[in-house]
Each structure stands twice: as C-alpha cells, then as structure tokens.
Amino acid sequence: MTSENGAHFAFTDRWGGVSAVPYEELNLGGAVGDDPDAVRANRERAARALGLEPGLVVWMNQVHGTEVAEVEGPWTTRLTPEVDGLVTARRGLALAVLTADCVPVLLADPVAKVVAAAHAGRPGMVAGIVPAAVDAMKSLGADPARIVARTGPAVCGRCYEVPDTMRAEVAAVEPAAYAETSWGTPAVDVAAGVHAQLERLGVRDRARSPVCTRESHDHFSYRRDRTTGRLAGYVWLD
Structure with missing residues (x-):
C-alpha cells in the first residue's frame, strides 16, 4: 500500500486467502468459478488487512468497455453495474478493480478529494477507458495536473x-502499445x-x-x- 496526501493505493498478490486450487489463495474475483464463500472470506481478509470496512468496498462487473459509474455509497441492489470505471468523492469509500493480466488503473486528486479506479485491458485501453475515467474525475472537480x-x-x-x-490495430490507436515479445x-x-x-x-505523477x-x-x-483467480487494486481517501 502507498499513500499520497490522504489518498491510498493498494494492489494484492495471490497469497493469504482461503481459496483452493486452481484459485489459491487470495482470489477476489466472484465470476471465475471459485466457491462464493471463499471469495467473500478473501474480500473480507483483504479489506481488513488494508484497514478498510469490507462493506465499504465497491466492486464492478467489468466488461472491457468505457462506462464509468459515479459512486456515492455501496450498491443498494444485488446487481453490480456493468462498468469498467468507478469514481467517487466520498471519503472512506474504497473503489476496487479486478485483474489477472489487464492493467488496474488507480487515480486520485488529493486536493479535490476525488478518486477513480479503472479496468484497462487491451480492448478498454483502445476504446478509451482511461480518458473516460479522467473525464469523470474532472466532472467532480479534479485537475489532471494534480492527479x-x-x-x-x-x-x-x-x-x-x-x-x-x-x-497493428492497437498501435494505430495507441502507438506506445506497440511491442515485441522476448521471443x-x-x-x-x-x-x-x-x-x-x-x-x-x-x-504527470505516475508509477507503473x-x-x-x-x-x-x-x-x-x-x-x-x-482457470485462475483475480487480483484487486484499491483506491480510497481518508
């Protein structure tokens, strides 16, 4: 976990949970075939290890799109929205993003007290989930220069x-993504x-x-x- 002026960022690894093979141990994904009770226990363990109340962690049903939902509290229905970004100005509310190769993007403007989490796989990166998340933050008063x-x-x-x-298709949209494998x-x-x-x-303030x-x-x-589990990234404000 790292902190910047009251904004906190955390990423999990696979250890310290209760899930069995092939999801061992700290699988936080609820749609990968793991025992739902194990996932609930893992999410509670991860939250408490970060000093968070498990009920104040907000999750997404990620679909490799560009929709960003503004969050003011935990979801009040059993259906988690199909979005790939979350944004909030509520302190103490943690936004979570699940990944297992895609890029978890955590954003915070500590001055405006606005945070966002985004799921950037290849399709989402190309479609523009990152600009969409920054735009959502700006609508709540964030300044990219402070993010x-x-x-x-x-x-x-x-x-x-x-x-x-x-x-070639990806590089036509984002040239920086052009790469070659080690082989x-x-x-x-x-x-x-x-x-x-x-x-x-x-x-400007970025770390990978x-x-x-x-x-x-x-x-x-x-x-x-x-067939495997999912990692999580969390971002929240004091």
Missing part, C-alpha cells in the same frame, strides 16, 4: 503475444499505452508496477493459467 496515477501488476509487453494484425513475435504493451494516454491527458503477471507466480495470470 496521482498508479498502475498495478499486469502482463508486460515482452509476454503479451498477439497476431500481427491485432498489434521475437508481435506483442502489445497495454500498460505503456495506458501511461501514454495519461501523459497526454496531463497526468514492475511486476509482470505472466512471469510472476505470486500473481494470477489468465494468459498463463486460464
């Missing part, structure tokens, strides 16, 4: 192999694309996790394991 951005563990460009036509084939670097977009949006999920066995990776 602090942290991206968590994700598959790196050396490991995210794609067909050459797909790399010399076409690839996409989603995190590089995310940070290039943030740079153009005026977000050095962890590649496909390479790290301390993290879940869909590309490596297919």
